[in-house]
Amino acid sequence: MDKFQLEQKIVEMIKTVYDPEIPVNIYDLGLIYRIEVKDDGSVEIDMTLTAPNCPAADFMMEDVRQKVEGIEGVGELTLNLVFEPEWSQDLMTEEAKLELGFL
Numbered sequence: 001m002d003k004f005q006l007e008q009k010i011v012e013m014i015k016t017v018y019d020p021e022i023p024v025n026i027y028d029l030g031l032i033y034r035i036e037v038k039d040d041g042s043v044e045i046d047m048t049l050t051a052p053n054c055p056a057a058d059f060m061m062e063d064v065r066q067k068v069e070g071i072e073g074v075g076e077l078t079l080n081l082v083f084e085p086e087w088s089q090d091l092m093t094e095e096a097k098l099e100l101g102f103l
Contacts, residue, residue, distance in 0.1 A: 001073045003037040010035055013067045020056050024099050030091025033082060041075035043068060048087045
């Protein structure tokens with residue numbers, strides 16, 4: 001599997017992770033800022049939260065970690081929680097905005 005295919009599998013898996021308070025997956029919410037697959041299969045992901053004091057932060061990060069590490073071909077995973085740039089509704093996909101009634 002090449003890096004592009006592996007990244008697509010990672011995105012598919014991340015789309016199964018939901019903030020327990022919001023009925024939209026974290027990828028479509030715009031909480032995943034960066035996915036980098038390296039030649040050795042290691043992966044680095046930058047993600048954020050809708051709010052810095054999100055009570056589901058640990059749950060969501062552990063869910064991402066378990067699901068991504070379970071993908072065949074993924075080596076070491078570095079999962080970074082970042083707050084720059086600050087998350088806003090502008091980062092959501094059109095589908096997420098529609099689901100949440102913002103369109």
